[in-house]
Structure formats: C-alpha cells, structure tokens
Amino acid sequence: MKTVEKEIGAILTGTISSITQRSIFNRLGGLASTPIQQLTASDRATIMQELENSVKLFARSNSAQLIASCARALNSGTGSGGTATATATAAAQVPMTPKKMPIDQEKDIATARLEAWSEAVRIGLSKFASVKVATAVSELARNIVFYAGKGTVELRSVKDERGTLGLQIIASDQGPGIPQSKLDEIWAGTYKSQRGMGKGLVAVKKLVDDFQLDTRPGVGTTVTCVFKGER
Amino acid sequence: MEQELPIIQIRNCLLVSIQSELHDRLALDLQASLMDRVRTVSARGVILDVSAVEIIDSYITRILNDIGKSVRFMGAECYIVGIRPAVAMTLIEMGVELDSVNTALNLDLALERLELLQ
Numbered sequence A: 001m002k003t004v005e006k007e008i009g010a011i012l013t014g015t016i017s018s019i020t021q022r023s024i025f026n027r028l029g030g031l032a033s034t035p036i037q038q039l040t041a042s043d044r045a046t047i048m049q050e051l052e053n054s055v056k057l058f059a060r061s062n063s064a065q066l067i068a069s070c071a072r073a074l075n076s077g078t079g080s081g082g083t084a085t086a087t088a089t090a091a092a093q094v095p096m097t098p099k100k101m102p103i104d105q106e107k108d109i110a111t112a113r114l115e116a117w118s119e120a121v122r123i124g125l126s127k128f129a130s131v132k133v134a135t136a137v138s139e140l141a142r143n144i145v146f147y148a149g150k151g152t153v154e155l156r157s158v159k160d161e162r163g164t165l166g167l168q169i170i171a172s173d174q175g176p177g178i179p180q181s182k183l184d185e186i187w188a189g190t191y192k193s194q195r196g197m198g199k200g201l202v203a204v205k206k207l208v209d210d211f212q213l214d215t216r217p218g219v220g221t222t223v224t225c226v227f228k229g230e231r
Numbered sequence B: 001m002e003q004e005l006p007i008i009q010i011r012n013c014l015l016v017s018i019q020s021e022l023h024d025r026l027a028l029d030l031q032a033s034l035m036d037r038v039r040t041v042s043a044r045g046v047i048l049d050v051s052a053v054e055i056i057d058s059y060i061t062r063i064l065n066d067i068g069k070s071v072r073f074m075g076a077e078c079y080i081v082g083i084r085p086a087v088a089m090t091l092i093e094m095g096v097e098l099d100s101v102n103t104a105l106n107l108d109l110a111l112e113r114l115e116l117l118q
Helices: A004-012 A020-031 A041-057 A063-075 A106-122 A125-148 A182-186 A201-207 B023-041 B058-073 B084-093 B107-113
Strands: A099-103 A151-159 A165-173 A210-216 A222-226 B007-010 B013-017 B046-049 B078-080 B103-106
Touching: A004 A020, A004 A041, A004 A063, A020 A041, A020 A106, A041 A063, A041 A106, A041 A125, A099 A106, A099 A125, A106 A125, A106 A151, A106 A165, A125 A151, A125 A165, A125 A201, A125 A222, A125 B084, A182 A201, A201 A210, A201 A222, A201 B058, A201 B084, A222 B103, B007 B023, B013 B023, B023 B058, B046 B058, B058 B078, B078 B107, B103 B107
Parallel strands: B013 B046, B046 B078, B078 B103
Antiparallel strands: A099 A151, A151 A165, A165 A222, A210 A222, B007 B013
C-alpha cells in the first residue's frame, strides 16, 4: 500500500527539491500519509489542486507532464470512484482569506516563505514579485526566530487605489523590541549581528512598496509591509 | 534532522550541491568539513551548487560569504553556481552583496574557470 507521499514524491524527485516536496506534503496534512487506494474523489481533487499550484511554481520545465503523471499515479488506486484530473488554473486576481502562521522554530521559516510564495502567485503577482515576497517573509520570519523566539506572520490580500490586488505581510512578536540606539545603527547600515548580516530589515524595506515598523522595548515588534500588484 | 551535506571531489576541486535548508548548525558543519577537505586534498577550488535553492535571503548570503572567505583563507577559490535569475534580482534589490565568492552560471563554467576543463 503506497502512500500519497511516497508515490508522488517519486515522481517529483529530480525536478522539485526535497525541501519543497516536504512543504508540499506538509500542506496536504494527513492526506500525504494516506494510502492511495483509500483516497476519496474529493481527496484526489484537493491533492491535485495543491500539486498543480506547487508544480507550476517550482518545476522549471515539463510542469504539465509532471502534473499528468501525478494524476495517473493517484488514479492507479482502485478507490471509490472519481478520478483525479488536472483542472484549469485558478484565475489570477483572486483575493485570499487572511492567513496567520505561527513562527516558533527554524523550520517554520521555510514553511512561511513557501506559503507566502504560493499565495503571491495565487493572487496574481508575477513570478519575480512572488520570489521577492517569499524572500521578505524569510527575512522577517528569521528575525522573529533569532531575536524574539516566537511570533506570527500574517498574509492578507489588499486592494490598492486602482483595485489591483497586492499582498500585505504582518510579522509580529512579543520579543524584546529594538532599542532606538540599535535602530539607528540598523538604518545607517552599521549594525553587525552575531548570526545574520544585520541587514534583514533594511533589505525588506528596499524590497517592499510600503513599510512600517512598530517596535517597543519590552513589548515587541510588528513589521507591516505591502507588495503592490503590477499593472 | 541529522544530516551532513555530501562533498564530492572532482580532481582537485570540491563540489557541494545544496539541496536542503541551510540552518546554523548545518552551515557551520559544512564550513568546517570543507576547510578540512580543502587542506587534505589540496583543493584548488570549492563549488557550491545552489540551483535547487529557491530563495536566498541575507542570512543565507552571509553563510555563503563566510564559506567563501574561509576557503579563500586556505588559498582556494569558492564558486557559487546556479543562482536563479529571480534570486539574483532580489539580492540586487535588497542591496545584499555576494562579495566573498565567485559566481558562475553553471558547474561546467566554474570548472572551466578553475582550469579543470579545457
């Protein structure tokens, strides 16, 4: 009895890195460890939707072929009717429901940026802009893990004055906050961190279209930033 | 997750393909074992293939620069190969520099520059 993870993993290997595969299966939750024969029709549809989104994002070539192989593999079980089919992609410019992710440990950084990446693509940002979104989330989540220990990253879609969808990122923690003296060094580019480059916040500020920092020593830090959609 | 990145030797050159998330300990282990291997095999170059890495942020950049610096201290050259276009553009926009390593488009070109290929 082969599980979804085993069967699909074998197909994706070589095209999609093992880190990305792990994140895809994490998003599928319990479905990933379900034997293929026990899948219901709606399970298959859920899996295919997720695979289509991820494979298009990460496979540099032959994504259609890969998706077709995955569909074939899922149908190979004798399960209860209904077959997995590759559906048309979700239309661009679809608003999302806000998503709040806990950031407690290093592995949450990878999960958060992958989530941000696929949401960015889903709401219609370009492939390049989506990489910027994922990088910014990576920086912010890393700051939370390194300096505050834990916190959250929230993603929301926002409309600009012309009605184009963009993505808002809110990274929030109840950590030690950043004292004014350190902030001055950070913005001046002279801050040296033990673990990183000390340039994470500056880097994020340069990447995004709108940046707000609210930090209070002893209370915590919240960074709110927006990537606007292109026209 | 106990793991160590495999280091492959091609003539007097060391190759590492980065396929997993580089976290603190893994990066330090890699740096240490690379320096060790550079010394024992008298390597002329170290090549880090990042073509499977989808996102490079300032922290990963720092790790790559640190490895580059330490390899250079040992008298070898470090090449980063396979940086994706979107990753390169993002690094430029962030104002983050990869200044302690050399870069090459792919493995072949890095080997060529290290004069391992004609």
